[in-house]
Amino acid sequence: MKSAEALSLGRARARLARSAPSPDSSLPILENFRTTAAAAGWFRRKALDRSAFHPEFLEEVEILRYRPARRCTLRLRFGGPADRCVYVKVCRPGRAERIARDLESLRALGPWPDLRVPPVLALVPEEGIVILGELAGAGLDERLAEVADPGREVVEAARAIARLHSLPLSCARTWTAADEMAVLRTRRPFLHGRVDLAREGVEEVYRRIAVGAALLDALPRAPLHRDLHPQQILLDGSSGGLVDFDEMAGGPAEIDLGNLLAHLDLYAVYLPAGAARIEEAARGLVAAYERRRALHLPALMIARAASLIRLACLYAAAPGLADLTPPLVTRAERLLAPAELS
Known part of the structure; x- marks a missing residue:
């Protein structure tokens, strides 16, 4: 050999x-x-x-x-x-x-x-x-790390996501607000054991998400990726490739966008030196998407907050990464403030 x-x-x-x-x-x-x-x-x-x-x-x-x-x-x-x-x-x-x-x-x-x-x-x-088969391109996460001004990259990503959500495809599965809440309900105990998080604060975030989640069920259905994050988006300079459709389902587009934005929040927390650029990229992504498809912004806030709490639960007991949990919860709290949801 x-x-x-x-x-x-x-x-x-x-x-x-x-x-x-x-x-x-x-x-x-x-x-x-x-x-x-x-x-x-x-x-x-x-x-x-x-x-x-x-x-x-x-x-x-x-x-x-x-x-x-x-x-x-x-x-x-x-x-x-x-x-x-x-x-x-x-x-x-x-x-x-x-x-x-x-x-x-x-x-x-x-x-x-x-x-x-x-x-x-x-x-x-x-x-x-x-x-x-394989798709060509670099992950959106890589491009965000390499490019000083990722404006073109976020437009390329937004176009691909908006195209997916616009397709006349009926999915065998559906994803609803109840499904979102079921995931949070099973993971919420991971936050209760954290001494740096007040239990009543965690419960208030959960309550606000539960109240607002009804907005999601009132929205039009679209084909959803259902696990959309920057590593799943491959950019080749002209189009966006989406991979890992294992969780594909029908549901409101805001769920996909909320999950992607929550992962960008995670990157901003993990890489504070690049936080301003990542947050600007997140705003650019939403703007580019809205030029192709309308978004219900309060529902997007709810979906993003739900994904942030899910990520906070995921990292709560992760060796070397547990410090990410409190700032992720804080970002969810800010999104759920009455002024943001109005």
């Missing part, structure tokens, strides 16, 4: 060992992707297009996202004549088919000059696997 190949295999094993405990009884097929050798063997055993995947040239397997007992997203890098990456999603039964169906229904409405979505390369439903 060449040293470069050994290094790639070592990196893949290390990443998988760190990220995916073995075994996952709900996702047993994940064992087939624990090493490059195992993954290459899986491709050889399947009746897939060998010219598309070239298992003999598989160089690297990397876990990008893993939710135990639910799903795992891996990036596989092929060298040789393929020289590309593919994305393998390992899911519970039925979910892979839904992801493939949603993406194929979405792509059937295109192409578009301002939006790109990944192609479905293969579906292995009996194993809960869908394989997706």
